[in-house]
Amino acid sequence: MGKLTKLTVSLGDRSYPIYIGSDLLLDIPKYLSSTDIGKKLMILTNPLLKKLYGQALLNAFESQGGWAVQLLSLPLEEKNKDLRTVEMIYEQLAKNNFDRSSSILALGGGVIGDVAGYAAAAYLRGINFFQVPTTLLAQVDSSVGGKTGVNIPEGKNLVGAFYQPKAVFIDVSTLNTLPVRELRCGLAEVVKYGVIRDKPLFELLEKKAEDLYDSPPAFKEFELKDMIVRCCGIKAAIVSKDEKEKGVRAILNYGHTVGHALEKASKHAYTHGDAVSLGMMAAAYIAEEMRLITKETVNRQREVLKNFGLPVRLPRNISLKTILTYMRRDKKIKDGVVRFVLPVRLGNVKIFAKINNAQITTALKRLSGEKG
Numbered sequence: 001m002g003k004l005t006k007l008t009v010s011l012g013d014r015s016y017p018i019y020i021g022s023d024l025l026l027d028i029p030k031y032l033s034s035t036d037i038g039k040k041l042m043i044l045t046n047p048l049l050k051k052l053y054g055q056a057l058l059n060a061f062e063s064q065g066g067w068a069v070q071l072l073s074l075p076l077e078e079k080n081k082d083l084r085t086v087e088m089i090y091e092q093l094a095k096n097n098f099d100r101s102s103s104i105l106a107l108g109g110g111v112i113g114d115v116a117g118y119a120a121a122a123y124l125r126g127i128n129f130f131q132v133p134t135t136l137l138a139q140v141d142s143s144v145g146g147k148t149g150v151n152i153p154e155g156k157n158l159v160g161a162f163y164q165p166k167a168v169f170i171d172v173s174t175l176n177t178l179p180v181r182e183l184r185c186g187l188a189e190v191v192k193y194g195v196i197r198d199k200p201l202f203e204l205l206e207k208k209a210e211d212l213y214d215s216p217p218a219f220k221e222f223e224l225k226d227m228i229v230r231c232c233g234i235k236a237a238i239v240s241k242d243e244k245e246k247g248v249r250a251i252l253n254y255g256h257t258v259g260h261a262l263e264k265a266s267k268h269a270y271t272h273g274d275a276v277s278l279g280m281m282a283a284a285y286i287a288e289e290m291r292l293i294t295k296e297t298v299n300r301q302r303e304v305l306k307n308f309g310l311p312v313r314l315p316r317n318i319s320l321k322t323i324l325t326y327m328r329r330d331k332k333i334k335d336g337v338v339r340f341v342l343p344v345r346l347g348n349v350k351i352f353a354k355i356n357n358a359q360i361t362t363a364l365k366r367l368s369g370e371k372g
């Protein structure tokens with residue numbers, strides 16, 4: 001195991017550690033054996049990740065001894081991140097007599113993390129929950145902060161709970177098997193952290209993106225670890241101040257207002273990362289129109305995203321009207337007003353409540369290349 005970094009999300013008696021390092025997966029049973037949780041645990045994963053990491057983790061629990069571990073492998077994707085899946089998990093937990101001291105461990109990307117967390121939040125009114133994220137997106141963002149939930153036909157993540165994990169184990173080595181398309185999704189969130197809170201991180205990404213020319217993004221493990229530590233550090237600090245998104249935590253939604261609507265409007269043809277990339281461009285255009293940032297800043301954001309292979313232009317076949325309809329259903333809406341997180345300079349954003357339809361439409365038109 002390489003050098004391990006430990007960060008903490010500080011939430012009083014619900015505080016928890018985030019461990020970040022290489023090859024730490026098989027040390028998890030040892031760590032958990034040293035805590036006072038019960039010895040019954042369910043690993044929730046999917047068939048691919050079972051083969052890549054799940055079976056090995058299960059074996060490690062068995063060699064540690066004293067554990068009753070069940071591995072539940074479901075073909076989990078965004079399209080079945082729903083209540084039916086949660087029900088199937090409950091059936092398994094109940095049939096196997098899981099009690100209040102038992103645990104669920106999410107081994108996978110954001111979909112598995114969100115579903116496992118929501119299942120853990122409500123089973124017997126809450127059992128232990130551990131996050132072992134294996135995508136870059138989940139490692140820099142979704143595994144930290146306790147937002148859990150599922151989709152319903154009317155919208156994405158509309159049913160959920162704030163439910164914090166007991167610990168997050170980020171094994172950077174698992175990214176070695178991640179397809180480039182998924183790596184790109186995570187990079188969109190890393191760019192987000194640069195724009196909202198960390199200008200030096202943004203500049204580092206600019207440098208890296210420049211070096212890439214036309215080749216797919218490739219990072220050394222230590223570079224990935226550095227990015228993950230910085231992003232998790234920002235997220236941990238924000239969540240520690242505002243767990244339930246009453247204030248500052250909303251800045252983490254930069255790019256997500258338009259992004260979530262786009263995911264829905266495109267029937268998930270856009271991945272979360274693609275949609276966030278376009279959403280950040282829409283927000284940057286609104287900020288430029290409001291003279292909060294210069295055209296040069298907008299161009300810098302667009303170049304980084306483009307060089308990482310993320311979309312920065314909306315195809316004309318997605319209707320702006322549909323995007324606006326989905327935006328109005330967004331759960332970040334307060335009293336019917338769509339709120340936008342907008343950059344005021346690189347490394348700093350503010351929340352704006354009074355963005356009107358005309359401003360949003362202008363930005364979306366620029367995004368689809370109709371203007372600007």
Ligand SMILES: NC(=O)c1ccc[n+]([C@@H]2O[C@H](COP(=O)([O-])OP(=O)(O)OC[C@H]3O[C@@H](n4cnc5c(N)ncnc54)[C@H](O)[C@@H]3O)[C@@H](O)[C@H]2O)c1
Nearest residue numbers: 048109110111112134135137138142147174177178182272
């Ligand atoms: N809770 C939060 O705070 C939060 C934040 C952001 C996003 N999300 C949610 O996260 C979800 C997206 O998560 P995601 O981008 O991780 O996608 P995902 O969970 O769908 O995973 C993407 C794909 O990568 C594969 N995969 C995962 N790890 C792998 C590995 N190491 N090697 C090879 N393949 C691997 C998976 O099998 C899957 O096919 C969305 O549902 C979104 O709403 C939640």
